Amino acid sequence: DADVTQTPRNRITKTGKRIMLECSQTKGHDRMYWYRQDPGLGLRLIYYSFDVKDINKGEISDGYSVSRQAQAKFSLSLESAIPNQTALYFCATSDSGLAGVGEQYFGPGTRLTVT
């Protein structure tokens, strides 16, 4: 079984709808991240969490919210989806400590299309 799973894998939704993307991990890592990938722009960090009680905004948090329900679960919500949120979304985890920062483990991604 995969260490980091994301659901759904693909989603098409309409403008204005609320949508939640879910991430679960079995690696036992404290740190979890949500990224967005757009062609030619690499990865951009949306939110990150260093433990259940710690949530931090990343580079592009506007229009998104997150919930860390447990050490193993980190959800990303789009409160009112808009077309420019169409992208590939990745969840990632890492171990705590300085060495863990660069070694992130990624889920397979969720392809979201907002029409």
Added chain:
Amino acid sequence: GNSVTQMEGPVTLSEEAFLTINCTYTATGYPSLFWYVQYPGEGLQLLLKATKADDKGSNKGFEATYRKETTSFHLEKGSVQVSDSAVYFCALSDQGDSNYQLIWGAGTKLIIKP
């Protein structure tokens, strides 16, 4: 601030050709450097890393050397295969950055033709 610049793709090569993907960085502290690979339809996975100047990271036939004097971390492979077709990302983490974030390059798509 910290940043990573990669050569633009796509890079198209024939099988068994020599590969170089350029990566340069700017950092205010003492960064660790990474190469990640994204195969079609998959998430990213760590390919190799180097944590200090002159370190060489290597994995699956790929190598990259941390060059502080030229602020570079170029990815090389002596003989590429069709299965190496993927998107490659260079990234850095700065231990002096209390946010502990990875800074990503834009990615370079590699296409290997048989």
